[in-house]
Amino acid sequence: MTEPTERPEPPQPSGLTEPALEAVQVPAPGDAPTPQPPAAAPSPAPTPIRFPSDAELMDGPNALEDEDWEDGEDGEDRENRENSPGSAEGGLASARVSVQIPDYPEDFRAGFACFVGRPNAGKSTLTNALVGTKVAITSGRPQTTRHNVRGVVHRPTAQLVLVDTPGLHRPKTLLGKRLNDLVRQTLADVDVVAMCIPADEKVGPGDRFIARDLADLRTPVVAVVTKADTVSREALAAQLLAVDALGDWADIVPVSAKSGEQIDVLEEVFVGHLPLSPPLYPTGEITDEPQEVMIAELVREAALEGVRDELPHSLAVVVDEIADPRDTSREAGLVKGTGQRLQVRVSLVVERDSQKAIVIGRSGARLKEVGVRARQGIERLLGRKVYLDLHVRTAKDWQSDPKALARLGF
Numbered sequence: 338m339t340e341p342t343e344r345p346e347p348p349q350p351s352g353l354t355e356p357a358l359e360a361v362q363v364p365a366p367g368d369a370p371t372p373q374p375p376a377a378a379p380s381p382a383p384t385p386i387r388f389p390s391d392a393e394l395m396d397g398p399n400a401l402e403d404e405d406w407e408d409g410e411d412g413e414d415r416e417n418r419e420n421s422p423g424s425a426e427g428g429l430a431s432a433r434v435s436v437q438i439p440d441y442p443e444d445f446r447a448g449f450a451c452f453v454g455r456p457n458a459g460k461s462t463l464t465n466a467l468v469g470t471k472v473a474i475t476s477g478r479p480q481t482t483r484h485n486v487r488g489v490v491h492r493p494t495a496q497l498v499l500v501d502t503p504g505l506h507r508p509k510t511l512l513g514k515r516l517n518d519l520v521r522q523t524l525a526d527v528d529v530v531a532m533c534i535p536a537d538e539k540v541g542p543g544d545r546f547i548a549r550d551l552a553d554l555r556t557p558v559v560a561v562v563t564k565a566d567t568v569s570r571e572a573l574a575a576q577l578l579a580v581d582a583l584g585d586w587a588d589i590v591p592v593s594a595k596s597g598e599q600i601d602v603l604e605e606v607f608v609g610h611l612p613l614s615p616p617l618y619p620t621g622e623i624t625d626e627p628q629e630v631m632i633a634e635l636v637r638e639a640a641l642e643g644v645r646d647e648l649p650h651s652l653a654v655v656v657d658e659i660a661d662p663r664d665t666s667r668e669a670g671l672v673k674g675t676g677q678r679l680q681v682r683v684s685l686v687v688e689r690d691s692q693k694a695i696v697i698g699r700s701g702a703r704l705k706e707v708g709v710r711a712r713q714g715i716e717r718l719l720g721r722k723v724y725l726d727l728h729v730r731t732a733k734d735w736q737s738d739p740k741a742l743a744r745l746g747f
Protein backbone atom coordinates (compact mmCIF):
# COMPACT_ATOMS: atom_id res chain seq x y z
CA MET A 338 0.00 0.00 0.00
CA THR A 339 1.20 3.52 -0.65
CA GLU A 340 2.56 5.15 2.49
CA PRO A 341 -0.15 7.44 3.77
CA THR A 342 2.21 10.23 4.66
CA GLU A 343 3.99 10.28 1.37
CA ARG A 344 3.37 13.44 -0.61
CA PRO A 345 3.09 12.23 -4.18
CA GLU A 346 4.91 13.85 -7.03
CA PRO A 347 2.61 16.57 -8.30
CA PRO A 348 1.22 15.40 -11.62
CA GLN A 349 2.24 17.28 -14.75
CA PRO A 350 -0.58 19.66 -15.53
CA SER A 351 -1.96 18.73 -18.93
CA GLY A 352 -0.32 20.25 -21.96
CA LEU A 353 2.85 21.18 -20.11
CA THR A 354 5.90 19.18 -20.84
CA GLU A 355 9.04 21.12 -20.00
CA PRO A 356 9.95 22.83 -16.79
CA ALA A 357 9.86 26.61 -17.17
CA LEU A 358 13.07 28.27 -18.31
CA GLU A 359 15.01 25.04 -18.33
CA ALA A 360 15.49 25.34 -22.08
CA VAL A 361 16.98 28.83 -22.05
CA GLN A 362 20.45 28.87 -23.57
CA VAL A 363 22.15 32.13 -24.38
CA PRO A 364 25.56 31.39 -25.81
CA ALA A 365 28.56 33.44 -24.87
CA PRO A 366 30.05 35.47 -27.74
CA GLY A 367 32.79 32.90 -28.31
CA ASP A 368 30.13 30.19 -28.77
CA ALA A 369 28.89 31.55 -32.11
CA PRO A 370 28.39 28.51 -34.37
CA THR A 371 31.07 27.88 -36.93
CA PRO A 372 29.88 26.42 -40.25
CA GLN A 373 31.33 22.93 -40.76
CA PRO A 374 32.24 21.96 -44.34
CA PRO A 375 30.98 18.57 -45.57
CA ALA A 376 33.56 15.92 -44.74
CA ALA A 377 34.39 14.84 -48.29
CA ALA A 378 34.26 18.23 -50.04
CA PRO A 379 37.44 20.20 -50.58
CA SER A 380 37.71 22.81 -47.87
CA PRO A 381 36.82 26.29 -49.05
CA ALA A 382 38.53 29.13 -47.27
CA PRO A 383 36.71 29.44 -43.94
CA THR A 384 34.35 32.43 -43.80
CA PRO A 385 35.67 34.71 -41.15
CA ILE A 386 33.17 35.14 -38.37
CA ARG A 387 32.49 38.68 -37.37
CA PHE A 388 30.94 39.04 -33.98
CA PRO A 389 28.34 41.87 -33.98
CA SER A 390 29.18 45.11 -32.34
CA ASP A 391 27.44 46.19 -29.16
CA ALA A 392 25.36 48.71 -31.15
CA GLU A 393 24.23 45.98 -33.58
CA LEU A 394 23.32 43.70 -30.74
CA MET A 395 21.25 46.41 -29.08
CA ASP A 396 19.42 47.21 -32.34
CA GLY A 397 18.88 43.66 -33.37
CA PRO A 398 15.82 41.56 -32.66
CA ASN A 399 15.50 40.23 -29.18
CA ALA A 400 15.85 36.51 -29.59
CA LEU A 401 13.70 35.85 -26.55
CA GLU A 402 10.81 37.68 -28.21
CA ASP A 403 11.41 36.54 -31.74
CA GLU A 404 8.02 35.40 -32.98
CA ASP A 405 9.47 33.55 -35.96
CA TRP A 406 11.38 31.31 -33.65
CA GLU A 407 8.60 28.79 -33.26
CA ASP A 408 8.94 25.12 -32.50
CA GLY A 409 7.39 24.33 -35.84
CA GLU A 410 10.20 25.98 -37.72
CA ASP A 411 11.75 23.72 -40.23
CA GLY A 412 15.20 22.48 -39.22
CA GLU A 413 16.78 23.59 -42.48
CA ASP A 414 15.58 27.18 -42.06
CA ARG A 415 16.95 27.23 -38.59
CA GLU A 416 20.33 25.97 -39.76
CA ASN A 417 20.45 28.57 -42.55
CA ARG A 418 19.72 31.33 -40.11
CA GLU A 419 22.27 30.10 -37.64
CA ASN A 420 24.89 29.83 -40.33
CA SER A 421 24.23 33.08 -42.10
CA PRO A 422 27.54 34.89 -41.71
CA GLY A 423 27.57 38.29 -40.20
CA SER A 424 24.04 37.99 -38.98
CA ALA A 425 23.36 39.25 -35.49
CA GLU A 426 20.88 36.39 -35.16
CA GLY A 427 23.68 33.97 -35.91
CA GLY A 428 25.22 34.78 -32.53
CA LEU A 429 21.98 34.50 -30.58
CA ALA A 430 20.28 31.85 -32.63
CA SER A 431 20.16 29.21 -29.93
CA ALA A 432 18.55 31.53 -27.41
CA ARG A 433 15.20 29.90 -26.73
CA VAL A 434 12.66 29.96 -24.00
CA SER A 435 9.69 27.79 -23.21
CA VAL A 436 7.06 29.45 -21.10
CA GLN A 437 4.70 27.47 -18.94
CA ILE A 438 1.22 28.70 -18.30
CA PRO A 439 -0.18 26.61 -15.44
CA ASP A 440 -3.76 25.41 -15.84
CA TYR A 441 -4.61 25.97 -12.19
CA PRO A 442 -5.03 29.35 -10.49
CA GLU A 443 -2.11 31.01 -8.73
CA ASP A 444 -3.83 30.74 -5.35
CA PHE A 445 -4.52 27.00 -5.77
CA ARG A 446 -4.18 25.03 -2.54
CA ALA A 447 -3.57 21.32 -2.16
CA GLY A 448 -2.73 19.03 0.71
CA PHE A 449 -3.74 16.33 3.14
CA ALA A 450 -6.35 16.11 5.85
CA CYS A 451 -6.61 13.21 8.22
CA PHE A 452 -9.47 11.98 10.38
CA VAL A 453 -8.96 10.57 13.83
CA GLY A 454 -11.45 9.66 16.48
CA ARG A 455 -12.63 6.72 18.46
CA PRO A 456 -13.99 3.74 16.57
CA ASN A 457 -17.39 4.22 14.99
CA ALA A 458 -17.18 8.03 15.20
CA GLY A 459 -18.18 8.39 11.53
CA LYS A 460 -14.80 9.00 9.90
CA SER A 461 -15.29 6.76 6.87
CA THR A 462 -18.81 8.06 6.23
CA LEU A 463 -17.46 11.60 6.34
CA THR A 464 -14.67 10.76 3.88
CA ASN A 465 -17.24 9.36 1.46
CA ALA A 466 -19.54 12.38 1.92
CA LEU A 467 -16.71 14.80 1.15
CA VAL A 468 -15.44 12.89 -1.86
CA GLY A 469 -19.00 12.38 -3.08
CA THR A 470 -18.59 8.67 -3.71
CA LYS A 471 -17.78 5.55 -1.77
CA VAL A 472 -14.05 5.20 -1.25
CA ALA A 473 -13.88 4.06 2.38
CA ILE A 474 -15.85 1.17 3.79
CA THR A 475 -18.26 1.84 6.61
CA SER A 476 -20.10 -0.38 9.00
CA GLY A 477 -22.00 -0.17 12.24
CA ARG A 478 -19.29 -2.26 13.89
CA PRO A 479 -16.28 -0.53 15.46
CA GLN A 480 -12.85 -0.69 13.90
CA THR A 481 -13.80 -1.66 10.41
CA THR A 482 -11.12 0.54 8.91
CA ARG A 483 -7.65 -0.97 8.71
CA HIS A 484 -6.08 0.99 5.87
CA ASN A 485 -5.37 4.60 5.17
CA VAL A 486 -7.95 4.99 2.47
CA ARG A 487 -7.54 8.22 0.62
CA GLY A 488 -10.22 10.11 -1.10
CA VAL A 489 -9.46 13.13 -3.24
CA VAL A 490 -11.81 16.11 -3.27
CA HIS A 491 -11.40 18.15 -6.45
CA ARG A 492 -12.47 21.81 -6.50
CA PRO A 493 -11.63 24.58 -8.99
CA THR A 494 -9.29 26.26 -6.51
CA ALA A 495 -8.22 23.41 -4.25
CA GLN A 496 -7.52 19.73 -3.94
CA LEU A 497 -8.02 18.02 -0.62
CA VAL A 498 -6.63 14.55 -0.08
CA LEU A 499 -8.42 12.77 2.75
CA VAL A 500 -6.63 10.12 4.72
CA ASP A 501 -8.88 7.83 6.67
CA THR A 502 -7.20 6.00 9.53
CA PRO A 503 -8.12 3.26 11.93
CA GLY A 504 -9.27 4.78 15.23
CA LEU A 505 -6.63 5.54 17.85
CA HIS A 506 -7.33 3.33 20.83
CA ARG A 507 -5.66 1.63 23.75
CA PRO A 508 -3.83 -1.27 22.11
CA LYS A 509 -4.61 -4.78 23.32
CA THR A 510 -2.89 -6.79 20.59
CA LEU A 511 0.14 -6.40 18.36
CA LEU A 512 -2.21 -5.41 15.57
CA GLY A 513 -3.69 -2.72 17.84
CA LYS A 514 -0.24 -1.32 18.56
CA ARG A 515 0.71 -1.29 14.89
CA LEU A 516 -2.50 0.49 14.00
CA ASN A 517 -1.79 3.20 16.60
CA ASP A 518 1.75 3.67 15.28
CA LEU A 519 0.37 3.98 11.78
CA VAL A 520 -2.04 6.69 12.88
CA ARG A 521 0.61 8.72 14.73
CA GLN A 522 2.95 8.54 11.78
CA THR A 523 0.22 9.87 9.52
CA LEU A 524 -0.74 12.75 11.82
CA ALA A 525 2.71 14.27 11.88
CA ASP A 526 2.81 14.59 8.15
CA VAL A 527 -0.58 15.94 7.06
CA ASP A 528 -1.62 19.59 6.78
CA VAL A 529 -4.67 19.40 9.02
CA VAL A 530 -6.09 16.80 11.40
CA ALA A 531 -9.79 16.41 12.13
CA MET A 532 -10.82 14.78 15.37
CA CYS A 533 -14.29 13.26 15.03
CA ILE A 534 -16.56 13.12 18.05
CA PRO A 535 -20.12 11.87 17.59
CA ALA A 536 -22.91 14.25 18.62
CA ASP A 537 -24.95 11.42 20.08
CA GLU A 538 -22.38 10.04 22.52
CA LYS A 539 -21.00 11.69 25.62
CA VAL A 540 -17.39 12.85 25.49
CA GLY A 541 -15.61 10.01 27.27
CA PRO A 542 -12.23 8.62 28.29
CA GLY A 543 -11.59 7.40 24.73
CA ASP A 544 -11.94 10.95 23.39
CA ARG A 545 -9.76 12.35 26.17
CA PHE A 546 -7.08 9.76 25.39
CA ILE A 547 -6.99 10.89 21.77
CA ALA A 548 -7.22 14.62 22.57
CA ARG A 549 -4.21 14.27 24.88
CA ASP A 550 -2.30 12.57 22.10
CA LEU A 551 -3.15 15.36 19.69
CA ALA A 552 -2.12 18.14 22.09
CA ASP A 553 1.59 17.55 21.30
CA LEU A 554 1.00 17.76 17.58
CA ARG A 555 2.19 20.75 15.56
CA THR A 556 -0.40 20.12 12.86
CA PRO A 557 -3.61 22.19 13.30
CA VAL A 558 -6.46 20.09 14.68
CA VAL A 559 -10.11 20.75 13.86
CA ALA A 560 -12.78 19.19 16.06
CA VAL A 561 -15.65 17.73 14.03
CA VAL A 562 -18.87 16.90 15.83
CA THR A 563 -20.30 14.15 13.64
CA LYS A 564 -23.81 12.69 13.24
CA ALA A 565 -25.39 16.09 14.02
CA ASP A 566 -28.65 14.80 12.52
CA THR A 567 -29.11 12.34 15.38
CA VAL A 568 -29.63 14.93 18.16
CA SER A 569 -31.70 18.04 18.92
CA ARG A 570 -30.29 21.56 18.48
CA GLU A 571 -29.94 21.91 22.26
CA ALA A 572 -28.11 18.62 22.63
CA LEU A 573 -25.82 19.61 19.75
CA ALA A 574 -25.04 22.97 21.42
CA ALA A 575 -24.22 21.17 24.67
CA GLN A 576 -21.94 18.74 22.82
CA LEU A 577 -20.13 21.62 21.11
CA LEU A 578 -19.41 23.14 24.53
CA ALA A 579 -18.15 19.80 25.87
CA VAL A 580 -15.89 19.39 22.85
CA ASP A 581 -14.61 22.94 23.20
CA ALA A 582 -13.49 22.13 26.74
CA LEU A 583 -11.72 18.98 25.55
CA GLY A 584 -8.84 20.59 23.69
CA ASP A 585 -7.30 23.53 21.92
CA TRP A 586 -8.91 23.35 18.49
CA ALA A 587 -8.21 25.36 15.36
CA ASP A 588 -12.00 25.19 14.70
CA ILE A 589 -15.07 23.25 15.79
CA VAL A 590 -17.48 22.17 13.07
CA PRO A 591 -20.71 20.19 13.56
CA VAL A 592 -21.62 18.08 10.51
CA SER A 593 -23.94 15.37 9.31
CA ALA A 594 -22.51 13.07 6.70
CA LYS A 595 -25.94 11.47 6.33
CA SER A 596 -27.87 14.67 5.49
CA GLY A 597 -24.88 16.51 4.03
CA GLU A 598 -25.39 19.42 6.42
CA GLN A 599 -22.25 21.55 6.91
CA ILE A 600 -20.10 19.30 4.74
CA ASP A 601 -19.26 22.32 2.56
CA VAL A 602 -18.27 24.32 5.66
CA LEU A 603 -15.94 21.56 6.81
CA GLU A 604 -14.40 21.43 3.36
CA GLU A 605 -13.77 25.18 3.46
CA VAL A 606 -12.15 24.93 6.90
CA PHE A 607 -9.86 22.13 5.70
CA VAL A 608 -8.86 24.01 2.55
CA GLY A 609 -7.99 27.06 4.69
CA HIS A 610 -5.24 24.99 6.31
CA LEU A 611 -3.71 23.70 3.08
CA PRO A 612 -0.56 25.22 1.59
CA LEU A 613 -0.39 26.91 -1.79
CA SER A 614 0.49 24.03 -4.09
CA PRO A 615 -0.20 22.70 -7.56
CA PRO A 616 -2.71 19.83 -7.69
CA LEU A 617 -1.29 16.58 -6.28
CA TYR A 618 -3.52 14.21 -8.24
CA PRO A 619 -4.80 14.27 -11.82
CA THR A 620 -8.33 15.61 -12.18
CA GLY A 621 -10.92 12.90 -11.74
CA GLU A 622 -8.80 10.57 -9.64
CA ILE A 623 -10.58 10.01 -6.36
CA THR A 624 -8.42 7.45 -4.65
CA ASP A 625 -4.96 6.02 -5.10
CA GLU A 626 -5.69 2.85 -3.21
CA PRO A 627 -4.61 -0.12 -5.28
CA GLN A 628 -7.53 -1.90 -6.90
CA GLU A 629 -6.85 -5.01 -4.82
CA VAL A 630 -7.19 -3.10 -1.57
CA MET A 631 -10.51 -1.64 -2.71
CA ILE A 632 -11.73 -5.12 -3.66
CA ALA A 633 -10.62 -6.62 -0.32
CA GLU A 634 -12.34 -3.79 1.56
CA LEU A 635 -15.59 -4.34 -0.31
CA VAL A 636 -15.52 -8.05 0.59
CA ARG A 637 -14.73 -7.22 4.21
CA GLU A 638 -17.58 -4.75 4.38
CA ALA A 639 -20.01 -7.32 2.98
CA ALA A 640 -18.72 -9.99 5.38
CA LEU A 641 -19.13 -7.74 8.42
CA GLU A 642 -22.74 -6.90 7.66
CA GLY A 643 -24.79 -8.10 10.63
CA VAL A 644 -22.17 -10.21 12.44
CA ARG A 645 -21.32 -10.38 16.14
CA ASP A 646 -18.99 -7.83 17.75
CA GLU A 647 -15.90 -10.02 17.99
CA LEU A 648 -15.55 -10.79 14.30
CA PRO A 649 -14.49 -7.38 12.89
CA HIS A 650 -11.22 -7.59 14.82
CA SER A 651 -10.54 -11.13 13.69
CA LEU A 652 -11.36 -10.91 10.01
CA ALA A 653 -8.74 -10.07 7.39
CA VAL A 654 -9.40 -10.17 3.68
CA VAL A 655 -6.77 -10.70 1.01
CA VAL A 656 -7.08 -10.83 -2.75
CA ASP A 657 -5.19 -13.95 -3.85
CA GLU A 658 -5.53 -13.59 -7.59
CA ILE A 659 -7.17 -11.55 -10.30
CA ALA A 660 -7.31 -13.31 -13.68
CA ASP A 661 -8.61 -11.70 -16.82
CA PRO A 662 -9.88 -14.04 -19.59
CA ARG A 663 -9.34 -11.17 -22.05
CA ASP A 664 -5.64 -11.47 -21.34
CA THR A 665 -4.69 -13.87 -24.14
CA SER A 666 -1.23 -14.52 -22.72
CA ARG A 667 -2.74 -16.65 -19.92
CA GLU A 668 -4.95 -19.67 -20.18
CA ALA A 669 -4.20 -21.76 -17.11
CA GLY A 670 -6.10 -21.19 -13.91
CA LEU A 671 -9.23 -19.77 -15.48
CA VAL A 672 -12.59 -21.14 -14.42
CA LYS A 673 -14.45 -22.46 -17.46
CA GLY A 674 -17.95 -21.26 -18.19
CA THR A 675 -17.59 -17.80 -16.71
CA GLY A 676 -17.30 -16.08 -20.08
CA GLN A 677 -15.36 -12.85 -20.21
CA ARG A 678 -15.90 -12.09 -16.52
CA LEU A 679 -12.86 -10.95 -14.56
CA GLN A 680 -12.04 -13.75 -12.13
CA VAL A 681 -11.29 -12.56 -8.62
CA ARG A 682 -10.16 -15.00 -5.93
CA VAL A 683 -10.33 -13.75 -2.37
CA SER A 684 -9.51 -15.28 1.03
CA LEU A 685 -11.35 -14.35 4.20
CA VAL A 686 -9.02 -15.11 7.09
CA VAL A 687 -10.36 -15.63 10.61
CA GLU A 688 -8.66 -16.59 13.86
CA ARG A 689 -10.74 -19.55 14.96
CA ASP A 690 -12.78 -22.32 13.38
CA SER A 691 -15.88 -21.13 15.25
CA GLN A 692 -15.55 -17.80 13.39
CA LYS A 693 -15.14 -19.66 10.14
CA ALA A 694 -18.53 -21.28 10.74
CA ILE A 695 -20.10 -17.84 11.35
CA VAL A 696 -18.73 -16.42 8.11
CA ILE A 697 -19.78 -19.44 6.05
CA GLY A 698 -23.22 -19.83 7.65
CA ARG A 699 -25.57 -22.80 7.42
CA SER A 700 -24.83 -24.71 4.20
CA GLY A 701 -22.78 -21.76 3.00
CA ALA A 702 -25.80 -19.45 2.89
CA ARG A 703 -24.07 -16.49 4.55
CA LEU A 704 -20.97 -16.70 2.43
CA LYS A 705 -23.16 -16.77 -0.64
CA GLU A 706 -24.90 -13.55 0.46
CA VAL A 707 -21.51 -11.96 1.15
CA GLY A 708 -20.39 -12.97 -2.33
CA VAL A 709 -23.44 -11.50 -4.03
CA ARG A 710 -23.20 -8.18 -2.16
CA ALA A 711 -19.43 -7.84 -2.60
CA ARG A 712 -19.62 -8.75 -6.28
CA GLN A 713 -22.10 -5.96 -6.95
CA GLY A 714 -19.76 -3.44 -5.31
CA ILE A 715 -16.72 -4.77 -7.19
CA GLU A 716 -18.55 -4.65 -10.51
CA ARG A 717 -19.50 -1.03 -9.85
CA LEU A 718 -15.90 -0.26 -8.95
CA LEU A 719 -14.38 -1.94 -12.00
CA GLY A 720 -17.17 -1.26 -14.46
CA ARG A 721 -17.30 -4.86 -15.69
CA LYS A 722 -18.74 -8.25 -14.83
CA VAL A 723 -16.88 -10.24 -12.21
CA TYR A 724 -16.73 -13.88 -11.14
CA LEU A 725 -15.96 -13.76 -7.42
CA ASP A 726 -14.50 -16.81 -5.70
CA LEU A 727 -14.44 -16.58 -1.88
CA HIS A 728 -12.49 -18.91 0.45
CA VAL A 729 -12.60 -18.87 4.23
CA ARG A 730 -9.39 -19.86 6.04
CA THR A 731 -8.36 -19.99 9.68
CA ALA A 732 -4.99 -18.52 10.72
CA LYS A 733 -4.84 -19.08 14.45
CA ASP A 734 -4.46 -15.84 16.46
CA TRP A 735 -3.12 -13.97 13.44
CA GLN A 736 -3.54 -10.60 15.17
CA SER A 737 -0.74 -11.42 17.60
CA ASP A 738 1.52 -13.30 15.21
CA PRO A 739 4.09 -11.02 13.50
CA LYS A 740 4.57 -13.45 10.60
CA ALA A 741 0.86 -13.78 9.95
CA LEU A 742 0.45 -9.99 10.17
CA ALA A 743 3.14 -9.50 7.56
CA ARG A 744 1.53 -12.09 5.27
CA LEU A 745 -1.81 -10.32 5.58
CA GLY A 746 -0.27 -6.98 4.73
CA PHE A 747 -0.04 -5.29 8.15
Ligand SMILES: Nc1nc2c(ncn2[C@@H]2O[C@H](COP(=O)(O)OP(=O)(O)OP(=O)(O)O)[C@@H](O)[C@H]2O)c(=O)[nH]1
Nearest residue numbers: 457458459460461462476479480481482564594595
Ligand atom coordinates in the same frame (compact mmCIF):
# COMPACT_ATOMS: atom_id res chain seq x y z
N1 LIG B 1 -27.20 9.21 11.52
C1 LIG B 1 -25.95 9.26 11.13
N2 LIG B 1 -25.17 8.15 11.18
C2 LIG B 1 -23.89 8.24 10.78
C3 LIG B 1 -23.32 9.47 10.32
N3 LIG B 1 -22.03 9.24 10.02
C4 LIG B 1 -21.80 7.94 10.27
N4 LIG B 1 -22.90 7.33 10.73
C5 LIG B 1 -23.05 5.89 11.11
O1 LIG B 1 -22.13 5.59 12.14
C6 LIG B 1 -21.59 4.28 11.96
C7 LIG B 1 -20.06 4.35 11.96
O2 LIG B 1 -19.63 5.08 10.85
P1 LIG B 1 -18.18 4.88 10.16
O3 LIG B 1 -18.06 5.94 9.17
O4 LIG B 1 -17.98 3.48 9.76
O5 LIG B 1 -17.25 5.16 11.42
P2 LIG B 1 -15.66 5.12 11.53
O6 LIG B 1 -15.28 6.17 12.48
O7 LIG B 1 -15.06 5.18 10.18
O8 LIG B 1 -15.46 3.70 12.17
P3 LIG B 1 -14.11 2.83 12.35
O9 LIG B 1 -13.75 2.31 10.98
O10 LIG B 1 -14.55 1.76 13.25
O11 LIG B 1 -13.06 3.68 12.95
C8 LIG B 1 -22.18 3.75 10.67
O12 LIG B 1 -23.27 2.93 11.00
C9 LIG B 1 -22.66 5.00 9.96
O13 LIG B 1 -23.76 4.75 9.13
C10 LIG B 1 -24.18 10.64 10.27
O14 LIG B 1 -23.80 11.74 9.89
N5 LIG B 1 -25.47 10.47 10.69
